[in-house]
Amino acid sequence: MTAEDAETAATGWSWEYDGYAPADERLRESLCALGNGYFATRGALPECVADDVHYPGTYAAGCYNRLTSDVAGHRVENEDMVNLPNWLPLRFRPAGGEWITPDTATVLDHRQVLHLSSGLLERRTRYALGEGQALFVRQQRLVHMGDPHLAALRTEFTAEGFAGELEVEAALDGGVTNAGVARYRDLDGRHLTHVHTGSAGPDTVWLRCRTRTSDIRIGMAARLTTVSPVSDPPDATRAVQRVLLHLTPGRTIAVDKTVALHTSRDPAISDPLAAAVSRVGAAPGFEELLEGHLTAWDQLWRRADLEVPGEPGRILRLHLFHVLQTLSPHTADLDVGVPARGLHGEAYRGHVFWDELFVLPYLNLHFPEVSRALLTYRHRRLDAALAAARAAGRRGAMYPWQSGSDGREETQELHLNPRSGRWLPDRSRLQHHVGSAIAYNVWQYCEASGDTEFLHTKGAEMLLQIARFWADSAVYDEGLGRHRIRGVVGPDEYHDAYPDASEPGLDDNAYTNVTAAWVLTRTLEVLRGLPEPRRRELLERTGLDGGELEQWEDISRTLHVPFHDGVISQFEGYGDLAELDWEGYRKQYDDIRRLDRILEAEGDTVNRYRASKQADVLMLGYLFAPAELRALFGRLGYRLDEDTWRRTVDHYLDRTSHGSTLSGLVHGWVLARARRAEAWTFCQEALRGDIADLQGGTTGEGIHLGAMAGTLDLVQRGLTGLETRGGALWLAPVPLPELSSYGFAIRYHGHWGVRLRLERERLEIAVPSSDRDPIDVRLPDRAVSVQPGETCRLVLPD
16 A cells, blocks of 8 residues: 555455545545445535535436536537435534534544445544543444435444433425536536425425436435424425434444335336325335345355455455446346446546546446446437438437437536636547447447347347448548548547647547447448348338448548558657657656646647657557457558557557556556556556546545546456357456455456456356356467366466
8 A cells, every 4th residue: 555545444345434534525425425326426425515625416327307507608518427415414503502523523532434345334433522522423324225315324323421311403404506627617607497395194204306408307305313203393495304312331322214205207106206205105124125236246246256456356356346336237227328427527528528438338248228228318319420421421320428318418618727727629529439328338238148139129129220421531542542530539538639620520540440449340240140031121220222332332441541650650740749758757747647738838739749648549459359350450451560569569558647646557468468568657657547636636536436446347358368259268368466366356258257267377167056058268379169067277378
């Protein structure tokens, strides 16, 4: 453990914070959030309200609202994941005294523990009351993993050195706004309206409201249980419950708050409020709730088992915990995508980007039903993508860079540079490579799961329309004798135009063109493999004919990939850009991850320089194994030998500022095969991205889900070289000295709990007993077949 996170003690299955540190509260609240795939709540202290230190927030997957704001002289429309009514509030004070919070009272001791194995958040705080008196507060919180609509909070009060009365007030607060991200605060964040409260019995209160434009109805009910009578005084925007506890020295009194949440997006209900009141009324006590919650978590951990020793292992377990809280088996019943910042905060407004590219490969091998649901979210929005392409004068499907409720483009047109205070044009909607990411995930899911039904129906439809978009976007250049794709932005994001250009966009981004060629090639392969009746249906519905297929074949072999100085160019003209004084900027600014903001504040632009925010060309080495990447370039008529790729890796490694949490992940993955000695540095950066808040305050606005899932996949597929293709498991391990012993279980083609264990030069594969066919395993030097009920032990070549 480094000095940077010395205060964070993680032992086995817990993640702990000692002491109260206001400056760290936002980070802790994100990393201690609890969720179940349906909704999540940040780890804020229940006695604290939203202010500059604390930000309680509750978010339901797929619950968005659209508002228009006046910003920098423009009318700007934004759709946000809505901060729902706050169910946490539970405050306390000595009778007639001031409400106690860690910001207004003396904190003698404070510890917050996230129990990963049980999905339980525990806090223990001792408040000084003066004259040797203290109040000890212990709380246990859960967001139920078994019943996705329930949450519970147990609070225990113990008087130390005094006897007296303690007033306790619990509430459901409907007066919340979206205000968790400072740079969005010029935007309208008042998403809730028509807030009403009431009681449903002696111990239960309720709150109902709706979103202002999307008109999602929200129902919330809370039951308070303790030894004293509960009252519910009226309040306009809060459903309030109060109780007076009689404390005596050393005696602990518990107050249990059980909450139910429903929205009108839920299936099989007629009224969210009636459903919430009914559910909370039928909910058992805290102990029984906890028992069911623990059982659900036990089952999840068995399916997602990952054994990695030491510090990397404990961080990976935290990452897995947050992935499972955002995308659990409950997600399979919802119409939602992959929120880039989880359900943990309001950064990126809860939008869906391309982060599923880093998330689904992990889920495919553990929770394929969740992957299928996330891809179905994309299929349901295929019509919107078709409409967007038509509006742009293109055929096929043009998926949005940022997606939300209905599939329209949600990317903002302006973004704020906090360093300069200026609102600037946002051109990231030109990242059309998001379509290739969707196609890649369709293919990877079907290869890992064996789900031919999805591939032949929804999958084939998406692949066809994404391929059609790329084919229609490609323009033949007579001089080059090749097809070109112009006016795009690549994964780098720093470069969105040529220096001094009047129009945004770049030509022939290598990543975009190569992945477009891959999409065309794979789609042709899928179409050839479709059952003839299904193929006829698809061609009839889409008007696809033989001439168009011939065009796809040609474009898939002739897309232009630029080179300069013996390396792959990030885009045409990249080699003409100026070199940046990297050493000078590091000396001047220390942290230059957001180099784009630094240069803009200086009146300059990163578009003038060979400088990348994150992996762009090198993303190709992340998506494709070396042999497949060589074959892709070969199909395009280029020779990509080992030396060229190594020079390309070196070139961009020296010119990347790593302004994204995904950057360390991709570079660690690529370097594990290209320059193994340096790989671990970047793997560590990927592991520490959120826990150390390497991007400077961003984690407090929500975790980086793609980076977290990507680190899991780094162990699962990156270091093992695991590929699922051709009905076989392909393995080509590249053990790092720092991580040469690990194991995990996967679900593959109907086999549950297939265990892989790597111990330096040894590989063990155990297939549980079942009625399934044997698993074919391919290694660089041999092929083996492992029968159900069999364990295969192999010695790997040096």
